[in-house]
Amino acid sequence: MTDPVLKNDRLIRALLRQPVDRTPIWIMRQAGRYLPEYRETRARAGSFMDLCRHPDLACEVTLQPLRRFDLDAAILFSDILTIPAAMGLGLDFVENEGPRFAKPIRTRSDVARLGVPDPERDLGYVLEAVRTIKRELGNRVPLIGFAGSPWTIATYMIEGGSSDDHRLARTMLYQEPATLHALLEVLARAVAEYLNGQIAAGVDVVQIFDTWGGILTPAAYREFSLRYMQAIMERLKRRSGTKIVPVILFTKGGGAWAETIAASGCDAMGLDWTVDLGDVRRRTEGKVALQGNLDPAVLHGSEAAIRSEAAAILAAYGRGPGHVFNLGHGISQHADPDRLKVLVDAVHDLSAPYHQG
Amino acid sequence: MTDPVLKNDRLIRALLRQPVDRTPIWIMRQAGRYLPEYRETRARAGSFMDLCRHPDLACEVTLQPLRRFDLDAAILFSDILTIPAAMGLGLDFVENEGPRFAKPIRTRSDVARLGVPDPERDLGYVLEAVRTIKRELGNRVPLIGFAGSPWTIATYMIEGGSSDDHRLARTMLYQEPATLHALLEVLARAVAEYLNGQIAAGVDVVQIFDTWGGILTPAAYREFSLRYMQAIMERLKRRSGTKIVPVILFTKGGGAWAETIAASGCDAMGLDWTVDLGDVRRRTEGKVALQGNLDPAVLHGSEAAIRSEAAAILAAYGRGPGHVFNLGHGISQHADPDRLKVLVDAVHDLSAPYHQG
Numbered sequence: 001m002t003d004p005v006l007k008n009d010r011l012i013r014a015l016l017r018q019p020v021d022r023t024p025i026w027i028m029r030q031a032g033r034y035l036p037e038y039r040e041t042r043a044r045a046g047s048f049m050d051l052c053r054h055p056d057l058a059c060e061v062t063l064q065p066l067r068r069f070d071l072d073a074a075i076l077f078s079d080i081l082t083i084p085a086a087m088g089l090g091l092d093f094v095e096n097e098g099p100r101f102a103k104p105i106r107t108r109s110d111v112a113r114l115g116v117p118d119p120e121r122d123l124g125y126v127l128e129a130v131r132t133i134k135r136e137l138g139n140r141v142p143l144i145g146f147a148g149s150p151w152t153i154a155t156y157m158i159e160g161g162s163s164d165d166h167r168l169a170r171t172m173l174y175q176e177p178a179t180l181h182a183l184l185e186v187l188a189r190a191v192a193e194y195l196n197g198q199i200a201a202g203v204d205v206v207q208i209f210d211t212w213g214g215i216l217t218p219a220a221y222r223e224f225s226l227r228y229m230q231a232i233m234e235r236l237k238r239r240s241g242t243k244i245v246p247v248i249l250f251t252k253g254g255g256a257w258a259e260t261i262a263a264s265g266c267d268a269m270g271l272d273w274t275v276d277l278g279d280v281r282r283r284t285e286g287k288v289a290l291q292g293n294l295d296p297a298v299l300h301g302s303e304a305a306i307r308s309e310a311a312a313i314l315a316a317y318g319r320g321p322g323h324v325f326n327l328g329h330g331i332s333q334h335a336d337p338d339r340l341k342v343l344v345d346a347v348h349d350l351s352a353p354y355h356q357g
Numbered sequence: 358m359t360d361p362v363l364k365n366d367r368l369i370r371a372l373l374r375q376p377v378d379r380t381p382i383w384i385m386r387q388a389g390r391y392l393p394e395y396r397e398t399r400a401r402a403g404s405f406m407d408l409c410r411h412p413d414l415a416c417e418v419t420l421q422p423l424r425r426f427d428l429d430a431a432i433l434f435s436d437i438l439t440i441p442a443a444m445g446l447g448l449d450f451v452e453n454e455g456p457r458f459a460k461p462i463r464t465r466s467d468v469a470r471l472g473v474p475d476p477e478r479d480l481g482y483v484l485e486a487v488r489t490i491k492r493e494l495g496n497r498v499p500l501i502g503f504a505g506s507p508w509t510i511a512t513y514m515i516e517g518g519s520s521d522d523h524r525l526a527r528t529m530l531y532q533e534p535a536t537l538h539a540l541l542e543v544l545a546r547a548v549a550e551y552l553n554g555q556i557a558a559g560v561d562v563v564q565i566f567d568t569w570g571g572i573l574t575p576a577a578y579r580e581f582s583l584r585y586m587q588a589i590m591e592r593l594k595r596r597s598g599t600k601i602v603p604v605i606l607f608t609k610g611g612g613a614w615a616e617t618i619a620a621s622g623c624d625a626m627g628l629d630w631t632v633d634l635g636d637v638r639r640r641t642e643g644k645v646a647l648q649g650n651l652d653p654a655v656l657h658g659s660e661a662a663i664r665s666e667a668a669a670i671l672a673a674y675g676r677g678p679g680h681v682f683n684l685g686h687g688i689s690q691h692a693d694p695d696r697l698k699v700l701v702d703a704v705h706d707l708s709a710p711y712h713q714g
Contacts, residue, residue, distance in 0.1 A: 167654065167691060174658025174666070217652050218633045219669070256613045256632060275613055276575045295574050297524065301531025309531070312576070334524060 008141045011073045012204060015246035015268045015289045017322040023314065023351035024072035025344055026144070029330030030065040031077045035337055037064050048093040049085070052078050058129040059136055066141070068337060069344045073142050073205070074133065076198070078126055080148030080209055083190050084157050086117035097162075104160035106168070108179045116190045119197030126194075130201035145203030147195050149210035149251075150187035150232075151225035154180065166215060173216075173224060180224065188228040192235035199237055199245050207248040207270070208232065214253015214272075221257060226264055233265040248291055252329060255280060262287045273328030278316040290317065291324040294343070299327075299335040303342050310346045319354050365498045368430045369561060372603035372625045372646045374679040380671060380708035381429035382701055383501070385607075386687030387422040388434045392694055394421050405450040406442070409435050415486040416493055423498070425694060426701045430499050430562070431490065433555070435483055437505030437566055440547050441514050443474035454519075461517035463525070465536045473547045476554030483551075487558035502560030504552050506567035506608075507544035507589075508582035511537065523572060530573075530581060537581065545585040549592035556594055556602050564605040564627070565589065571610015571629075578614060583621055590622040605648055609686060612637060619644045630685030635673040647674065648681040651700070656684075656692040660699050667703045676711050 006012065010024035032038055038061050045051040052058055062077045081099055085091035090102030105111060117123055133143055155169040156162070163169075172180045195206050213225040229249060238245050250270025254261055261269050262284040271280060271292035281290060298309045310325075317323040325347045331340065363369065367381035389395055395418050402408040409415055419434045438456055442448035447459030462468060474480055490500055512526040513519070520526075529537045552563050570582040586606055595602050607627025611618055618626050619641040628637060628649035638647060655666045667682075674680040682704045688697065 165689070167657065167689065170652070170654030171657035174652075174655050174662045214631065217630045218636075220652070253610075253631065273574045274571065274610065279575075295527070295531075295577070297527030298531050300524065300528035305531045332522070332524065 005139045006142055006204070007139055008072055011142050011144075011324060012244075012246065014321060014324045015205060015248065016244065017286065017289050019321050019355065021352065021355055022348045023317075023323050023325050023354065025325035025347045026071050026073040026075060027065070027331050027340065027344075028075075028327055030069075030071065030075060031061045032331060033333035034331055034335040034340075035064055035068075048079070049091065052082065052129075053125045055125060055129040055132045059132040062129075062133050062143075063136060069341055070348060071141065071344060073144050074137055075144040075207075076126070076130060076133065076146060076203065078129065078146070080146070080153060080211075081156060082123055082126055083117060083147065083153060083187070083194060086122040087114050087190070089157060099156060100161045101157060105154075105157040105183060106172075108176070108182065111179055111183045111186070114183070114186050116186060116193060119194050123194060123197065127197050127201040130198055130203055134202040142204035143202065144205045144207055144248075145195065145198035146207045146209060147191045147198075149208050149213060149225055150184040150191060150228040151216075152210050152212045153187050153191075154183050155212050157183070166212060170215075173220060184224060184228045188231045189235075192232045195232065196235070196237050199240055203245070204243070205246050205248065206236070207250060208266075210249065210251040210254070213251035218257060221251075221254070222260065225251070226257075226260065229266075230264050246289075248324075250291070258283050268324065270326065271328060276316055277313060277323075278318060281317060281322075286322065289322040289324060291326050293326070293328040296327045296329050296332055296335070299331065299339045299343065303339070306339060306342050307346045307350070310343055311350050314347070314351050314354060317354075321355070325351070362496045363499055363561070364496055365429055368499050368501075368681060369601075369603065371678060371681045372562065372605065373601065374643065374646050376678050376712065378709065378712055379705045380674075380680050380682050380711065382682035382704045383428050383430040383432060384422070384684055384688050384697065384701075385432075387426075387428065387432060388418045389688060390690035391688055391692040391697075392421055392425075405436070406448065409439065409486075410482045412482060412486040412489045416489040419486075419490050420493060426698055427705060428498065428701060430501050431494060432501040432564075433483070433487060433490065433503060433560065435486065435503070437503070437510060437568075438513060439480055439483055440474060440504065440510060440544070440551060443479040444471050444547070446514060456513060457518045458514060462511075462514040462540060465533070465539065468536055468540045468543070471540070471543050473543060473550060476551050480551060480554065484554050484558040487555055487560055491559040499561035500559065501562045501564055501605075502552065502555035503564045503566060504548045504555075506565050506570060506582060507541040507548060507585040508573075509567050509569045510544050510548075511540050512569050514540070523569060527572075530577060541581060541585045545588045546592075549589045552589065553592070553594050556597055560602070561600070562603050562605065563593070564607060565623075567606065567608040567611070570608035575614060578608075578611070579617065582608070583614075583617065586623075587621050603646075605681075607648070615640050625681065627683065628685060633673055634670060634680075635675060638674060638679075643679065646679040646681060648683050650683070650685040653684045653686050653689055653692070656688065656696045656700065660696070663696060663699050664703045664707070667700055668707050671704070671708050671711060674711075678712070682708070 058077045158169040246267035248268040249266035255275030258280045268289035273295035367377045415434045515526040603624035605625040606623035612632030615637045625646035630652035
């Protein structure tokens with residue numbers, strides 16, 4: 001049932017819990033600042049958003065890590081804030097400070113003015129990047145598309161950028177929950193249409209990044225984050241001809257809610273490094289594939305530490321299909337690319353015995 | 358078995374899982390910037406550390422919240438970085454940036470130079486503050502003493518201050534674990550002696566703040582954080598005459614490890630707001646008291662939201678002893694004191710039925 005055209009379909013097979021020869025690996029933020037060739041292309045592009053907006057350049061940085069490492073997937077180079085940018089909030093990336101919105105969302109009337117972007121018209125540069133990358137990839141490995149979760153995107157829209165404590169977003173949650181629900185509803189529709197656009201343009205997998213779901217109480221997580229990710233998953237066109245497009249849901253800090261997330265309709269759950277992968281596998285009883293969950297800081301360690309920590313993750317998951325190796329969060333800009341090569345090769349070498357017999 | 362002198366011993370009784378009439382409540386960082394009278398005293402003192410170093414001023418700010426709210430405990434006004442300051446690292450608090458160490462700890466020889474501070478000689482200002490506060494309190498409510506966990510203190514010593522990603526500390530963990538263990542060992546001895554000094558000076562409860570334990574993997578948490586907190590608890594003089602001094606262990610982000618923490622030798626476990634209190638109570642089977650766990654952001658909500666969220670926490674814990682109400686983290690400097698009054702009164706009013714019969 002996986003795309004017969006893909007030369008390396010380990011990732012798709014693992015996400016669908018089908019047998020593989022080795023555990024597939026990709027790395028969150030694998031196209032990024034830790035690579036000198038990325039920094040070179042970024043300097044040529046101008047701003048970070050210029051890089052996202054030029055399909056040829058987005059394609060170039062998407063492919064860069066695949067030239068260095070034996071990765072089992074490419075991931076579209078883009079940003080989770082393309083949607084609010086298309087909604088007209090005035091997105092700018094300030095060097096060393098991160099994203100800034102000229103027009104943050106604070107009131108019910110701010111929310112009422114928001115429309116759902118049309119993917120082809122308003123986010124065509126992303127879909128064009130998908131088509132360019134698919135052409136250049138030549139079906140060597142699958143391409144992962146992505147979006148932010150409604151709650152995660154909403155935090156940036158409300159705060160006006162990054163925040164340590166998400167005070168304004170959490171204040172809206174307890175002070176004006178109806179306004180927050182209205183915002184999340186429009187974002188859920190926007191994300192669903194955007195991901196369907198990416199699927200139509202050719203992505204083979206989609207991941208929803210719920211970077212800030214883990215700052216909520218269990219009840220608020222279900223009401224304000226998971227519920228809207230479920231609404232998205234219900235709207236996704238997860239079959240494209242004979243091809244199945246698996247969905248990965250990654251809530252950073254969501255390990256304690258693994259049972260709930262596993263029942264949400266996703267094919268796979270991404271996990272950060274604060275949980276034991278074997279423990280989560282037992283608690284979710286093979287309902288979903290699991291992705292993760294090496295501490296990104298391990299890449300700052302010795303080669304021996306990298307190998308032994310990778311081995312510990314593989315052993316924690318144990319035998320059989322359904323595991324996709326990844327870090328528990330994006331790779332640090334300070335990581336050494338040579339250390340990442342040690343990790344990728346170690347995962348392929350050390351995982352074979354878990355898939356035999 | 359609780360101190361017969363205390364007029365309000367609800368906190369001690371709850372920590373020892375003995376019956377109470379109402380659920381006791383205190384608030385992490387209850388003496389702090391959200392109070393105008395605190396800001397006034399702080400301005401008089403000069404720097405933040407000047408406030409800590411003057412027992413009369415530390416006493417004044419410790420007592421301020423008790424004049425406004427019907428709290429069941431006072432907590433010593435001090436800082437978790439008094440120990441590295443006493444070790445000679447050159448602590449400075451930079452306005453709006455937090456703590457800075459002139460001499461951070463990066464190498465094995467840096468660690469080798471560290472000695473264990475003598476509480477009376479090197480941290481006498483803290484013990485004098487304890488004695489002053491106890492005298493002024495007149496046994497109305499218990500006084501909580503505290504220290505940071507070795508791992509949490511170590512992160513600041515290694516980073517040289519606050520950090521978003523704790524990259525240097527986590528690099529040491531994977532690159533030079535023996536150096537980190539040597540640092541944690543000297544800190545565990547220092548914290549144990551410091552807390553024993555506070556107990557001798559009169560504190561009725563101690564809390565260990567493991568603010569950064571939750572950024573570790575489960576295995577690293579046990580090896581680099583919990584293990585040293587256990588070493589401290591083994592060294593604590595938890596009986597002072599007929600008085601029992603309960604120990605609260607608070608690992609922010611540690612809810613997933615509740616079973617392990619409950620077996621560590623603490624009397625009570627502090628919990629942040631990302632876990633369900635009833636779930637943790639079932640998982641820990643009454644082995645320890647539980648403290649928490651209202652989302653601090655609830656205080657930015659409406660009065661109705663404050664009351665309903667407080668009611669939800671009380672209902673989640675359920676009937677019977679062993680619950681201490683608190684926020685899941687320190688109160689925000691932006692909190693409105695009048696809203697905190699609503700919370701404190703709501704907890705006392707709404708909790709009575711859970712303790713009847």
